[in-house]
Amino acid sequence: MKYVRMGVALAVAALLVLAVPLVAGCGGDEESTTDASPTPKEISITDDAGNEITLEQPAERVVSLAPSTTEDMFAIGAGGKLVGVSDFCDYPEEALEIEKVGGFADPNSEKIVSLDPDLVLATVGVQDEVVQQLKDLNVPVCVLDPTTIDGVFTDLEKLGLLVGTEDEAKAVVADLKAAVDEIRSAVADVDKPTVFFEIYSKPLMTAGKNSIIDDIVTQAGGVNIGSASGEGYGEFSEEVLIKDDPDVYIAVKGSQDDPGDIVKRPGYDALSAVQNGTVYVIDDNLVTRSGPRVVEGLREVAMMLHPEAFETSQ
Amino acid sequence: MTKWLGKGRKVYFLLALAFLVLSFFICVTLGPTSISFSEVISYLGEGASTDDPSGTIFWQIRLPRVIIAFLVGGCLSVAGVILQGLLLNPLTDPYVTGVSSGAALGAAIGIVTHIPQVPWLPALALVGGMLTLIIVYSFARRRGKLNIFIMLLAGVTISQLLSAVIAVLMLKAGRDVHQLLYWLLGSFSGRSWPEVQIALFAVPFFVVPFFYARELNIMLQGEQRALELGVDVERVKKILLADAAILTAIAVSVSGIIGFIGLVMPHLARLVIGPDHRKVLALSLIFGAAVMALSDLVARTIIAPSELPVGIVTTFFGAPLFVYLLRSRRRF
Numbered sequence: 001m002k003y004v005r006m007g008v009a010l011a012v013a014a015l016l017v018l019a020v021p022l023v024a025g026c027g028g029d030e031e032s033t034t035d036a037s038p039t040p041k042e043i044s045i046t047d048d049a050g051n052e053i054t055l056e057q058p059a060e061r062v063v064s065l066a067p068s069t070t071e072d073m074f075a076i077g078a079g080g081k082l083v084g085v086s087d088f089c090d091y092p093e094e095a096l097e098i099e100k101v102g103g104f105a106d107p108n109s110e111k112i113v114s115l116d117p118d119l120v121l122a123t124v125g126v127q128d129e130v131v132q133q134l135k136d137l138n139v140p141v142c143v144l145d146p147t148t149i150d151g152v153f154t155d156l157e158k159l160g161l162l163v164g165t166e167d168e169a170k171a172v173v174a175d176l177k178a179a180v181d182e183i184r185s186a187v188a189d190v191d192k193p194t195v196f197f198e199i200y201s202k203p204l205m206t207a208g209k210n211s212i213i214d215d216i217v218t219q220a221g222g223v224n225i226g227s228a229s230g231e232g233y234g235e236f237s238e239e240v241l242i243k244d245d246p247d248v249y250i251a252v253k254g255s256q257d258d259p260g261d262i263v264k265r266p267g268y269d270a271l272s273a274v275q276n277g278t279v280y281v282i283d284d285n286l287v288t289r290s291g292p293r294v295v296e297g298l299r300e301v302a303m304m305l306h307p308e309a310f311e312t313s314q
Numbered sequence: 315m316t317k318w319l320g321k322g323r324k325v326y327f328l329l330a331l332a333f334l335v336l337s338f339f340i341c342v343t344l345g346p347t348s349i350s351f352s353e354v355i356s357y358l359g360e361g362a363s364t365d366d367p368s369g370t371i372f373w374q375i376r377l378p379r380v381i382i383a384f385l386v387g388g389c390l391s392v393a394g395v396i397l398q399g400l401l402l403n404p405l406t407d408p409y410v411t412g413v414s415s416g417a418a419l420g421a422a423i424g425i426v427t428h429i430p431q432v433p434w435l436p437a438l439a440l441v442g443g444m445l446t447l448i449i450v451y452s453f454a455r456r457r458g459k460l461n462i463f464i465m466l467l468a469g470v471t472i473s474q475l476l477s478a479v480i481a482v483l484m485l486k487a488g489r490d491v492h493q494l495l496y497w498l499l500g501s502f503s504g505r506s507w508p509e510v511q512i513a514l515f516a517v518p519f520f521v522v523p524f525f526y527a528r529e530l531n532i533m534l535q536g537e538q539r540a541l542e543l544g545v546d547v548e549r550v551k552k553i554l555l556a557d558a559a560i561l562t563a564i565a566v567s568v569s570g571i572i573g574f575i576g577l578v579m580p581h582l583a584r585l586v587i588g589p590d591h592r593k594v595l596a597l598s599l600i601f602g603a604a605v606m607a608l609s610d611l612v613a614r615t616i617i618a619p620s621e622l623p624v625g626i627v628t629t630f631f632g633a634p635l636f637v638y639l640l641r642s643r644r645r646f
Contacts, residue, residue, distance in 0.1 A: 003514065160483045200489065200493070201503060201504070202431065202492075202493050202499060202503070202504050203493070203496050203503040203621065204503065206493060228619055229619050229620050230620060234620045235345045235503065235620045236619055236620060236621075237614060237618055237620070237621055238375050238503075238617045239345050239346050239347045239375050239376065239614070240346045240618060242347075242367050242370055242371050242375070243346075243347040243367055244585065245367060252613060254489060266373030266374040266375070266378075266506035266507065267370045267371065267373075267506070268364075268373075268377050270367050270370035270371075274446035
């Protein structure tokens with residue numbers, strides 16, 4: 001009987017465990033096969049889950065179920081069209097004023113439907129069920145879940161098409177791309193330090209391949225040690241951490257707020273990053289939300305990895 | 315010292331001790347990073363002051379982990395022997411008393427409220443476990459007697475209730491759900507010397523049941539018969555239940571809920587050495603320690619550089635082993 005109960009608890013837990021990486025946005029395809037519209041007014045795109053979304057006209061009432069898509073909407077000048085957001089959508093501040101439709105893993109579909117949206121923005125995995133439910137109710141759902149910085153840009157442009165702020169989206173993406181190019185060129189010719197990116201402390205978790213953090217570290221001119229741990233977000237052995245001895249250690253806020261606490265952990269005094277004072281804490285919202293602010297995250301990580309490259313360029 | 319073993323049994327104990335020593339060296343030598351046997355010997359000789367990374371890995375990560383695994387394995391196995399003996403039920407494991415759920419709830423509260431990990435998280439777990447024991451015990455006390463079966467039912471019921479509370483905490487835990495999940499699955503990841511200090515409190519409680527092994531043997535024939543033979547049954551039950559609960563709470567407080575060790579090791583010991591509780595206790599202690607450390611070895615190496623919660627490993631080998639033991643139709 002105990003094991004049955006444990007099983008139920010684990011199922012709930014496993015579901016939730018999926019949720020946290022998904023806030024960060026893992027998985028999902030990056031295909032951007034924007035079909036040429038058969039009729040001039042109809043809008044049609046393929047989302048990150050591979051589904052085609054067709055709208056008769058640009059969406060006017062949008063519900064966003066993820067912090068990243070909420071930030072996307074505001075970035076492309078369509079924040080005013082949001083009629084519902086998740087409990088976790090806290091940026092920009094205007095998002096706090098919008099009606100809440102529930103948590104990330106458990107949005108309230110009745111609430112969503114009652115807002116009468118003509119477009120719902122979601123992410124893959126933990127939201128699959130509510131996505132299917134909404135589709136069955138003929139509510140158009142667009143899944144946006146990029147795992148690279150370029151994927152974020154593609155999605156911003158797609159979203160611009162869906163909500164009718166195409167030109168603004170393109171302008172924003174152009175600016176963001178320029179910022180990324182500037183950072184890339186600043187770190188283009190310097191040595192690549194090894195980086196460990198802590199997502200969670202107990203158990204120690206890191207970002208592997210196909211995660212936005214892996215892309216950020218790579219673009220910022222670093223080598224992500226965590227990419228050896230497989231795809232997405234997973235546990236990482238402390239032994240291997242000490243053996244690999246990263247040049248830079250970055251923890252997301254919320255896992256550890258104070259770099260001083262990281263330095264005090266058993267065995268960490270053997271790390272070069274601890275000895276050299278290259279242990280940093282970064283705002284998790286800049287690197288785990290696959291929205292427009294990843295560019296800020298990229299800049300911060302790049303400055304942590306290559307402070308010398310930015311002293312001159314600023 | 316080993317007089318009570320009898321001649322034929324001595325060899326089993328020597329083999330078991332050899333197994334324990336062997337498993338210690340296997341567990342400190344193997345891991346996701348390689349440390350050779352000669353390095354292990356030299357690190358042990360040099361002490362913890364070494365500067366090289368392998369030395370740090372050995373002293374700060376691997377050695378404390380193996381020691382904790384030994385202690386937790388011992389706790390669960392000894393608690394399993396006591397409870398199987400008292401309840402006369404071969405399906406009993408240390409978690410039936412509800413103490414583990416209480417400890418888990420204590421830890422869960424600690425995790426979601428972000429209290430400092432050491433020593434407060436284990437302390438809160440211990441408090442949770444002990445409170446649960448008191449509640450279950452007060453339910454099961456009738457007219458000065460402890461009704462073991464009511465205790466069992468109360469334990470299961472309260473543990474269900476507490477699990478529901480834990481589930482609510484999990485749903486609202488946000489990113490802390492990772493730590494909670496690893497807790498419920500049982501894990502030694504990230505444990506080091508501070509947790510060893512807590513687990514060491516278990517050692518005196520390993521010794522207690524050995525003084526009551528004779529009574530446990532007599533009580534195998536039923537409480538009534540034991541009373542007739544002059545055993546102070548109520549006293550023995552009280553002391554041993556408390557001992558098992560404390561061992562369980564200590565184990566859960568440092569490692570979370572690790573399944574099957576407390577269920578299977580006593581059976582394995584009985585199969586090897588017979589039903590005498592002195593021998594079963596000693597052999598279970600050794601088996602539990604060694605098998606737990608070896609399970610953790612698998613947990614930290616099999617998908618390196620990632621890790622598995624050790625509770626998954628113990629269940630994977632424990633379940634088939636238990637079925638095999640059942641099918642072997644030996645005395646339980």
